[in-house]
Amino acid sequence: MCAHVLVAEDDEMQAELIRRSLLAEGHIATVVHDGAAALDAVRRLRPDLVVLDLMLPVVDGLGVCRALRRADDIPVLMLTARSTEDDVLLGLEVGADDYMTKPYSPRELMARIRTVLRRSGHGPVRAAGLCVDPVRHEVRCEGEPVECTPAEFAILLAMTAEPERVFSRRQLLECTRGIDRASTERAVDVHIMNLRRKIEADPRKPVRLLTVFGVGYKLSGGRG
Numbered sequence: 001m002c003a004h005v006l007v008a009e010d011d012e013m014q015a016e017l018i019r020r021s022l023l024a025e026g027h028i029a030t031v032v033h034d035g036a037a038a039l040d041a042v043r044r045l046r047p048d049l050v051v052l053d054l055m056l057p058v059v060d061g062l063g064v065c066r067a068l069r070r071a072d073d074i075p076v077l078m079l080t081a082r083s084t085e086d087d088v089l090l091g092l093e094v095g096a097d098d099y100m101t102k103p104y105s106p107r108e109l110m111a112r113i114r115t116v117l118r119r120s121g122h123g124p125v126r127a128a129g130l131c132v133d134p135v136r137h138e139v140r141c142e143g144e145p146v147e148c149t150p151a152e153f154a155i156l157l158a159m160t161a162e163p164e165r166v167f168s169r170r171q172l173l174e175c176t177r178g179i180d181r182a183s184t185e186r187a188v189d190v191h192i193m194n195l196r197r198k199i200e201a202d203p204r205k206p207v208r209l210l211t212v213f214g215v216g217y218k219l220s221g222g223r224g
Contacts, residue, residue, distance in 0.1 A: 003048035003117050003134050004028040004125070004161045008038035008064065009079070010056055018051060021106040022113075023174060026150075028158045035059025039067055042074060045162055046125075048134070049117060051109075052096070054080035062094050069095035075120040077112060079104070127163035128208045128221025130199065132156055141199045148198070151176040152191050159209075159219040168216040192217055 005027050009015040015031045022029040030045060032038050035056040042050065050068070054061035065076055078096040092099060097116050100109060124133035131140040134157060139146040148156060154175045159167060169185040176191075196203040210220050 004030070004045065004157070005049050005051060005113065006038065006041050006045065006047040007031045007051045008033075008035065008041075008056060008061070009051070009053040010034060011053070014053075017106060018109065021110055025110050025113075026154065027113075028154070028161060028175060033057075035061065035064045038064050042068065042072065047074065047161075049075045049077065049113065049120070051113070052076050052078050054078055054082060062090070065094045065096055075116045077109075077116055079109075125157065125160045127160045128219050130156070130160050130208070130219075132160045146198050148195070149191075151187075152195055152198075155188070155191055156195060156219075159217070163219050163221060166212045166215050166218045172217065 005022050007015055007018050007022070007029055009018065009031070010033045012033065015033065019029040019031050030041060030047065032041050033056075036058040038050065038052065038056070039059065041047070050064075052061045052064055056064065059067075061078060061080070065078065068074060068076060075097045076095060077098045077100065079100050079102060081102045097119070098112050100112060124131050124138075126132075129142050131138075132153070133139075137153065139148050139153065139156060155172050158172070158175045159165070169188045172188045172191075173185055176188075192209060193203070196206050196209050199208055200206045208219060208221055210218050212218055
């Protein structure tokens with residue numbers, strides 16, 4: 001199961017630990033450090049799950065969770081140093097799907113994330129005529145099935161989740177961590193070349209998977 005997970009955690013070391021754990025599990029991870037940024041990222045990126053620290057600046061985790069529940073059904077796993085029964089119940093009452101207290105083990109957090117994702121049955125991501133389904137591990141281009149390697153799938157899932165975003169080779173390489181540990185930034189170019197053969201009418205003149213010279217690559221075409 002591969003998903004796009006938004007991590008809202010103001011402790012940068014904790015956020016990086018969670019991000020690396022998610023990547024090792026084959027997920028796509030986006031990190032923000034305050035509640036307002038979390039709400040903006042949910043609106044823009046439509047993640048499959050939010051890992052939400054309770055003690056966020058600007059807008060706290062309870063405020064973020066309440067706002068999400070008013071407008072959305074994205075699963076929320078709440079993290080907090082508060083461990084009293086009242087704190088746990090409050091987090092669940094405002095709409096959290098699960099609740100973990102700090103300190104916690106990364107392995108337990110990943111197990112909880114897998115459970116929440118299974119319960120939510122998170123669906124496919126669509127952009128530029130592509131449909132990438134992280135549950136079925138399927139890709140379709142204009143309705144036709146596309147066979148992808150695990151590394152190609154991880155790259156395409158990340159780019160489809162954020163159409164028009166320019167990804168550096170390093171960022172796309174991070175998407176394949178835990179899938180192809182021997183991969184290099186030059187290998188990303190090979191993955192992109194192979195994907196163009198599969199999703200472009202003319203791979204020599206791509207209209208979806210574009211090169212941004214001196215920076216990296218982007219998926220063009222918008223959502224839908």
